[in-house]
Amino acid sequence: xxxxxxxxxxxxxxxxxxxxxxxxxxxxxxxxxxxxxxxxxxxxxxxxxxxxxxxxxxxxxxxxxxxxxxxxxxxxxxxxxxxxxxxxxxxxxxxxxxxxxxxxxxxxxxxxxxxxxxxxxxxxxxxxxxxxxxxxxxxxxxxxxxxxxxxxxxxxxxxxxxxxxxxxxxxxxxxxxxxxxxxxxxxxxxxxxxxxxxxxxxxxxxxxxxxxxxxxxxxxxxxxxxxxxxxxxxxxxxxxxxxxxxxxxxxxxxxxxxxxxxxxxxxxxxxxxxxxxxxxxxxxxxxxxxxxxxxxxxxxxxxxxxxxxxxxxxxxxxxxxxxxxxxxxxxxxxxxxxxxxxxxxxxxxxxxxxx
Amino acid sequence: xxxxxxxxxxxxxxxxxxxxxxxxxxxxxxxxxxxxxxxxxxxxxxxxxxxxxxxxxxxxxxxxxxxxxxxxxxxxxxxxxxxxxxxxxxxxxxxxxxxxxxxxxxxxxxxxxxxxxxxxxxxxxxxxxxxxxxxxxxxxxxxxxxxxxxxxxxxxxxxxxxxxxxxxxxxxxxxxxxxxxxxxxxxxxxxxxxxxxxxxxxxxxxxxxxxxxxxxxxxxxxxxxxxxxxxxxxxxxxxxxxxxxxxxxxxxxxxxxxxxxxxxxxxxxxxxxxxxxxxxxxxxxxxxxxxxxxxxxxxxxxxxxxxxxxxxxxxxxxxxxxxxxxxxxxxxxxxxxxxxxxxxxxxxxxxxxxxxxxxxxxxxxxxxxxxxxxxxxxxxxxxxxxxxxxxxxxxxxxxxxxxxxxxxxxxxxxxxxxxxxxxxxxxxxxxxxxxxxxxxxxxxxxxxxxxxxxxxxxxxxxxxxxxxxxxxxxxxxxxxxxxxxxxxxxxxxxxxxxxxxxxxxxxxxxxxxxxxxxxxxxxxxxxxxxxxxxxxxxxxxxxxxxxxxxxxxxxxxxxxxxxxxx
Numbered sequence: 022x023x024x025x026x027x028x029x030x031x032x033x034x035x036x037x038x039x040x041x042x043x044x045x046x047x048x049x050x051x052x053x054x055x056x057x058x059x060x061x062x063x064x065x066x067x068x069x070x071x072x073x074x075x076x077x078x079x080x081x082x083x084x085x086x087x088x089x090x091x092x093x094x095x096x097x098x099x100x101x102x103x104x105x106x107x108x109x110x111x112x113x114x115x116x117x118x119x120x121x122x123x124x125x126x127x128x129x130x131x132x133x134x135x136x137x138x139x140x141x142x143x144x145x146x147x148x149x150x151x152x153x154x155x156x157x158x159x160x161x162x163x164x165x166x167x168x169x170x171x172x173x174x175x176x177x178x179x180x181x182x183x184x185x186x187x188x189x190x191x192x193x194x195x196x197x198x199x200x201x202x203x204x205x206x207x208x209x210x211x212x213x214x215x216x217x218x219x220x221x222x223x224x225x226x227x228x229x230x231x232x233x234x235x236x237x238x239x240x241x242x243x244x245x246x247x248x249x250x251x252x253x254x255x256x257x258x259x260x261x262x263x264x265x266x267x268x269x270x271x272x273x274x275x276x277x278x279x280x281x282x283x284x285x286x287x288x289x290x291x292x293x294x295x296x297x298x299x300x301x302x303x304x305x306x307x308x309x310x311x312x313x314x315x316x317x318x319x320x321x322x323x324x325x326x327x328x329x330x331x332x333x334x335x336x337x338x339x340x341x342x343x344x345x346x347x348x349x350x351x352x353x354x355x356x357x358x359x360x361x362x363x364x365x366x367x368x369x370x371x372x373x374x375x376x
Numbered sequence: 377x378x379x380x381x382x383x384x385x386x387x388x389x390x391x392x393x394x395x396x397x398x399x400x401x402x403x404x405x406x407x408x409x410x411x412x413x414x415x416x417x418x419x420x421x422x423x424x425x426x427x428x429x430x431x432x433x434x435x436x437x438x439x440x441x442x443x444x445x446x447x448x449x450x451x452x453x454x455x456x457x458x459x460x461x462x463x464x465x466x467x468x469x470x471x472x473x474x475x476x477x478x479x480x481x482x483x484x485x486x487x488x489x490x491x492x493x494x495x496x497x498x499x500x501x502x503x504x505x506x507x508x509x510x511x512x513x514x515x516x517x518x519x520x521x522x523x524x525x526x527x528x529x530x531x532x533x534x535x536x537x538x539x540x541x542x543x544x545x546x547x548x549x550x551x552x553x554x555x556x557x558x559x560x561x562x563x564x565x566x567x568x569x570x571x572x573x574x575x576x577x578x579x580x581x582x583x584x585x586x587x588x589x590x591x592x593x594x595x596x597x598x599x600x601x602x603x604x605x606x607x608x609x610x611x612x613x614x615x616x617x618x619x620x621x622x623x624x625x626x627x628x629x630x631x632x633x634x635x636x637x638x639x640x641x642x643x644x645x646x647x648x649x650x651x652x653x654x655x656x657x658x659x660x661x662x663x664x665x666x667x668x669x670x671x672x673x674x675x676x677x678x679x680x681x682x683x684x685x686x687x688x689x690x691x692x693x694x695x696x697x698x699x700x701x702x703x704x705x706x707x708x709x710x711x712x713x714x715x716x717x718x719x720x721x722x723x724x725x726x727x728x729x730x731x732x733x734x735x736x737x738x739x740x741x742x743x744x745x746x747x748x749x750x751x752x753x754x755x756x757x758x759x760x761x762x763x764x765x766x767x768x769x770x771x772x773x774x775x776x777x778x779x780x781x782x783x784x785x786x787x788x789x790x791x792x793x794x795x796x797x798x799x800x801x802x803x804x805x806x807x808x809x810x811x812x813x814x815x816x817x818x819x820x821x822x823x824x825x826x827x828x829x830x831x832x833x834x835x836x837x838x839x840x841x842x843x844x845x846x847x848x849x850x851x852x853x854x855x856x857x858x859x860x861x862x863x864x865x866x867x868x869x870x871x872x873x874x875x876x877x878x879x880x881x882x883x884x885x886x887x888x889x890x891x892x893x894x895x896x897x898x899x900x901x902x903x904x905x906x907x908x909x910x911x912x913x914x915x916x917x918x919x920x921x922x923x924x925x926x927x928x929x930x931x932x933x934x935x936x937x938x939x940x941x942x
Contacts, residue, residue: 098557098558103559110552112552114574
């Protein structure tokens with residue numbers, strides 16, 4: 022990340038399909054060598070955004086600038102962007118080698134140079150020796166690597182990846198996510214990666230853009246995104262369930278069905294006081310409180326266990342407090358009491374976020 | 377556990393097998409014998425002499441080049457249409473798609489009549505031009521030229537190519553083309569390097585089918601080509617029916633059988649290889665809207681061509697059937713009910729309609745029963761793991777498809793006219809011939825849907841207490857009911873329009889509709905011509921209405937279920 026200039030600038034991009042807005046006023050920018058994840062549920066417009074960047078679809082309003090140049094009227098084959106497709110879109114009538122070489126052939130690359138380059142790329146993705154395999158003789162993981170190699174071979178200025186791990190099983194997915202990041206980082210490629218999987222996004226991206234209903238909800242680093250979701254939509258999409266509505270006064274006291282909770286300064290954000298707000302309690306931010314000494318601790322919640330599930334590294338526990346139902350992941354020691362029992366939990370101040 | 381026992385399976389298959397042996401292999405073997413043993417003695421020299429005559433070579437050459445030319449013209453015209461159908465959405469697409477089935481089910485004789493009605497010397501266009509420009513001779517002189525039946529061949533096969541290639545094209549994952557674009561290929565490079573190679577199996581297979589159809593073209597050439605032109609089929613007919621030169625007809629049939637087997641074998645090989653799994657699931661979600669003016673012109677031109685090619689001959693046929701010298705008239709239809717046409721018929725012509733429907737119902741019944749039995753046998757053979765034996769029997773069942781109807785008809789008249797099987801005067805001969813032609817189609821309709829039923833479904837039923845018969849009755853039959861219906865409609869339509877074999881085996885007292893139309897067209901005079909048009913219109917109505925009804929029925933197998941995927 023030596024170059025600090027913005028390489029990709031998207032400004033107020035909008036797009037419609039049959040009268041329905043797919044994307045509304047999307048703006049963001051990306052630096053050389055950064056990996057951006059477009060994260061969102063299906064139908065959120067993330068694939069449309071990717072295809073607009075690729076030039077496979079036409080935008081209706083807004084601009085896309087790459088290296089300061091407006092790319093709107095450049096057809097996809099002249100953009101020198103690479104793309105990895107969802108089901109890989111490997112050419113079934115060509116061998117592995119021919120697939121990877123296709124982009125280089127289009128650049129009229131010399132035969133010698135081409136062979137060398139294909140060899141390098143295949144080594145990088147760990148497919149050396151399989152050059153003459155047919156596509157239907159490859160496993161899912163191998164196909165994924167061929168697709169990556171094919172899109173990297175012509176040295177694209179921007180690499181677009183459309184749910185490249187979507188059709189693989191979980192274990193393979195986790196391994197390949199790491200590998201892809203390593204490869205992309207070693208080549209310092211700027212990349213945009215579409216996924217609906219939050220874990221995948223977090224482990225691969227430098228920046229994450231959360232899309233919902235065609236609106237860019239938040240654009241941030243993975244850590245900031247997790248620590249401070251911009252709104253309840255983002256929070257829900259990240260899997261947070263403990264969202265409590267209430268009001269807050271100037272002393273930072275939060276009034277809600279849970280009672281009165283003091284909100285730490287850090288968690289207050291830019292919220293205007295005395296406003297209705299939503300409090301997020303992260304599920305991992307609680308411990309069981311057995312002592313009676315802390316009875317007056319303001320960050321103490323009491324309720325009845327309605328559900329308890331052992332998950333390996335944690336217990337997942339549903340707690341009924343007044344009308345609210347909260348979920349917590351508790352450490353396995355000490356083990357919580359059984360269903361129907363009352364319990365006291367002590368909240369970690371950093372587990373509270375006001376949004 | 378609940379699969380049919382081997383003996384039972386063979387019992388099921390015995391009926392179709394006996395039928396094939398008696399009504400297919402026996403006549404075919406007789407033709408071969410007649411070729412080599414013309415007078416009951418081994419005399420290949422005589423066969424050699426026949427083959428060495430210039431007529432023989434000329435007919436074979438003519439048959440080949442007209443088929444090749446028809447194929448090339450059809451491909452050139454149909455490929456742009458296939459592209460339009462595969463990639464774009466436009467107003468009236470469903471209607472046009474329904475219209476596409478019409479040439480497929482239209483009897484050859486009707487097609488020939490329709491083209492005569494439109495472009496013949498007595499046809500609508502010529503009549504109109506003569507009136508408007510006050511000409512004394514028809515300006516368009518296509519009658520009895522090669523161009524005339526080539527046109528009819530294009531009419532027939534245009535939609536075939538469009539359906540096969542268009543369907544395949546729509547099934548190609550559009551991401552493949554997008555991937556090529558992203559790798560720097562221009563639209564033209566993408567087409568040449570990716571799309572075209574991927575389409576080749578479909579193009580090759582459809583081209584081969586068109587070639588086969590044109591190679592065995594009979595009715596169209598006989599009616600539109602006139603006496604100057606003869607394909608193998610037409611010549612077999614002339615040699616046997618008009619000249620009574622049976623050894624020559626047999627020698628011609630022999631070459632026809634050989635070439636057809638070769639072509640069908642090629643086609644089978646080609647379609648086997650083209651079954652690579654690169655279809656995307658969402659074939660329907662990939663079409664786009666027409667946007668640029670260029671696209672509009674291109675698509676508009678294609679659609680206009682389709683409508684003109686498909687509709688005008690049929691409209692001309694109907695119009696011509698109600699147009700006499702003094703304008704609108706139903707005289708031709710009424711004439712069908714009179715017995716005045718004694719010179720051609722011994723009965724009133726309208727009885728041909730009753731004959732045809734009767735024969736078609738009988739042929740349909742035979743074909744569906746045989747098809748159901750054979751499909752059950754083939755489907756269970758695969759479940760039992762003996763897939764190689766299954767594909768062998770599958771190929772045997774498909775053989776009648778690779779045999780021209782004319783050859784079959786000729787085989788019948790040289791075998792089934794004397795004991796032990798003297799059916800020459802029996803009414804059964806026509807439905808048997810038709811059933812044999814329709815039988816492979818019925819199997820092709822039923823078998824895929826039977827094979828899609830997962831074995832677990834039957835196992836689940838039998839664990840719930842169903843006997844093998846009950847499993848068949850309440851699991852298999854409901855799932856394949858629509859396929860059976862489609863097969864039945866196919867069989868019915870094939871029988872209604874069948875002309876090649878009918879030309880040989882129909883008796884003069886009981887003509888079928890195509891035979892009656894052919895006789896009318898062969899006679900001079902406006903009344904005969906008009907009656908041919910009227911009869912053709914009726915035949916068109918009957919065959920098309922079956923498929924129209926079929927299209928109206930909802931497809932019960934389209935509900936999401938496990939058997940869609942396999």
